[in-house]
Amino acid sequence: MRFFFRRQAYLIDFTLSSLARRPGKNLGLLLVYTLIVFLLASVMLFTQSLRSEASLVLAQSPEIIVQRIVAGRHALIPASYLQKMGRIRGVIGRHGRLWGYFYDPAVRANYTLMVPRERELAADEIVIGAGIARTRGLSTGDFITFRASDGSAHAFRVVDQLAAESELVSSDLILLSEASFRSFFGIPEGLYTDLVLNVRNPRELRKVAEKLTLRLPDTRPILRDEILRTYDSIFSWRQGIVFVLLVGAILAFIIFAWDKASGLSAEERKEIGVLKAIGWETTDVIRMKFWEGSIISLSAFLLGYLAAYAHVFYSSAVLFEPVLKGWAILYPEFQPLPHIDGLQLATLFFFTVFPYTVATIIPIWRAAITDPDTVMR
């Protein structure tokens, strides 16, 4: 065993000095390789972190949302529907929600206005998200005026700002009282934007939704899982777009790596011949070259992954932000939660380290099995 390790240590020692002897070629390869791993890992880490962020936020949202549909469009739902749906086993809570969008021409941005349930606000009070605070330069105590649906001006006083942790979804949010909301948008009493139901047992969700569709035929129930799935596919789609954009770079890398790894120079071939002639076995040569490939690919993987980790979690993925987060005036400024997915890490490893190692082994094997007497001529 000790002999085995000592032998491997000699091979690694020789490999390291081999790498150092061709600094230009190997550093270039390492750099390009690291860059590719960095780009791929950045996209993967960022998308994954957006997904987990979204599911964390949505974890607190209601299990079922009921929307009224008129001529295929989402319409206001009467409060009477809360009674009309009757008693459904498993539903532990139900209430109407008021929310909507408002376009602010001053900054050409859309805000989401919402009436909170757990917070009492006075008629002129609002709570704003961090994105709005940044864009409009507002802080607690400031006043802001918006033009309502009937053309009248409504002045609001900022009483609080939403916590930065939820900025991904609350960046453009304004919370206001029910009375203000109704008068601002001109929504009469007895109408809500939608209804929400709380269901204790997740396995009953489908059944509850089924009953709702029967009892309230002009509505559509939206399950939380469906929203999560939608988010998931949006992020996957965006990830796909970035990957497509990266295809060119990846192809260039494959050609470059294949060329560097598989094309042994005359000097390298001669060196293999010399090593065999002085008593190295074919397996020693292959092992030595295997170590060479492994050192390059593992270093590139490690460096690229660490750089991607720093890029995503410490600099908020500045390179991919516009594509992966979406397009908006009010960019949420959020620090993604550090999160590493084992399967994703393994996938990236398999698609970067494995092909390179294979690409290096085959030509080496071909060179290593030739008779060593070529060095005599």
Add this chain to the structure above:
Amino acid sequence: MEVIQLQQLKKAFNQGRPNEFWAIRGVDLAIQPHQITVLKGPSGSGKTTLLSMIGCLSRPTSGRILLGERILSGLPERFMTEVRRSTFGFIFQQFNLIKGLTALENVMLPAYPLGPDHRQLKQKAAALLQQFGIGNKAESRVEWLSGGEAQRTAIARALINDPACLIADEPTANLDSRLSEALMQIVGELKQDGMTILLTSHDPVVYDAPVIDRVIELHDGQVIGE
């Protein structure tokens, strides 16, 4: 070291193709241990081919090579490498030192697959370089060495695994006469230490040297005289 015997040895290149060429055409020889034997002949006479087969660097097309009672020519590659590593030390025509490595590292290289203790190996390699008067060049990269220094490094490398037989292919081809004579002196000293030495050369400095025991003349792949 035992006698090396060659029995009806033949070697063909590109066999079965239009450019088939027989480099060795039936050689019978016995190379005695503890002697210096020179294979002499013009270019293309088959000296290097014969030497590479004796040193287990290549296999004969037909015929046998025996080391004592053991048949070397039929051994699987792994065992051939083992014999090559433990029995033979090689000095090549171009020295074939590995560029970018120091003289000391080059000397240590043949011992790597054996996995010896690193400190002992380093000491042994340094002692060999010292023995040949280039101890001060141990840490120099081989491309900075002069012809004579490179040659001595190559000799030290050939001796690192304590081989019983030293094989040198045209060792003076790239040396001036002064360095060639110096080499022959080293070879003489190695013979005195009990080593079997096999050289190829068409340089009179080699085959006329007083330390030589036997000169075998080759022509067109056949032994034509001694």
